[in-house]
Amino acid sequence: xxxxxxxxxxxxxxxxxxxxxxxxxxxxxxxxxxxxxxxxxxxxxxxxxxxxxxxxxxxxxxxxxxxxxxxxxxxxxxxxxxxxxxxxxxxxxxxxxxxxxxxxxxxxxxxxxxxxxxxxxxxxxxxxxxxxxxxxxxxxxxxxxxxxxxxxxxxxxxxxxxxxxxxxxxxxxxxxxxxxxxxxxxxxxxxxxxxxxxxxxxxxxxxxx
Numbered sequence: 001x002x003x004x005x006x007x008x009x010x011x012x013x014x015x016x017x018x019x020x021x022x023x024x025x026x027x028x029x030x031x032x033x034x035x036x037x038x039x040x041x042x043x044x045x046x047x048x049x050x051x052x053x054x055x056x057x058x059x060x061x062x063x064x065x066x067x068x069x070x071x072x073x074x075x076x077x078x079x080x081x082x083x084x085x086x087x088x089x090x091x092x093x094x095x096x097x098x099x100x101x102x103x104x105x106x107x108x109x110x111x112x113x114x115x116x117x118x119x120x121x122x123x124x125x126x127x128x129x130x131x132x133x134x135x136x137x138x139x140x141x142x143x144x145x146x147x148x149x150x151x152x153x154x155x156x157x158x159x160x161x162x163x164x165x166x167x168x169x170x171x172x173x174x175x176x177x178x179x180x181x182x183x184x185x186x187x188x189x190x191x192x193x194x195x196x197x198x199x200x201x202x203x204x205x206x207x208x209x
């Protein structure tokens with residue numbers, strides 16, 4: 001079911017592959033996420049196994065609370081899945097274009113109402129209007145966040161790349177995000193090329209770290 005896999009080299013997460021699902025563990029946040037291939041039943045998990053989120057993959061509609069995660073989504077060719085971003089405009093001209101066209105919205109202006117299981121405007125009136133109503137009328141597949149927040153939305157998955165202290169470990173979190181898109185082959189190729197180029201440049205500069 002998953003012919004392409006990632007091998008994790010030292011960051012604060014792990015991944016295991018099964019026939020129809022993957023298990024991602026954020027070791028820093030101590031949270032597990034089950035990624036189930038679309039069209040397959042949710043697996044029966046062992047007693048005592050607690051999944052913070054069960055996500056159907058590949059995902060197609062995502063929101064992020066930190067622009068740190070957006071670069072990985074763009075690098076694997078999934079920019080069009082970015083439905084929500086933190087704030088208006090980014091360093092990516094293409095994502096900014098999505099804002100202008102009304103395909104991506106500023107999630108800092110909304111909050112998730114867990115009682116109603118829907119987003120609402122942070123200001124009064126609470127009802128979603130205009131672009132927000134149309135864009136957020138369909139549920140998101142996943143919300144990537146730097147920390148757990150009740151107002152960010154569901155299903156929420158925590159990413160922790162900002163806690164890595166090595167240049168070689170930060171890109172590993174691209175593998176974490178790529179797993180939600182079944183884009184392991186794409187991210188493997190990018191990270192391999194990145195590390196090769198960095199090591200070459202480091203040797204040329206006398207061993208910078």
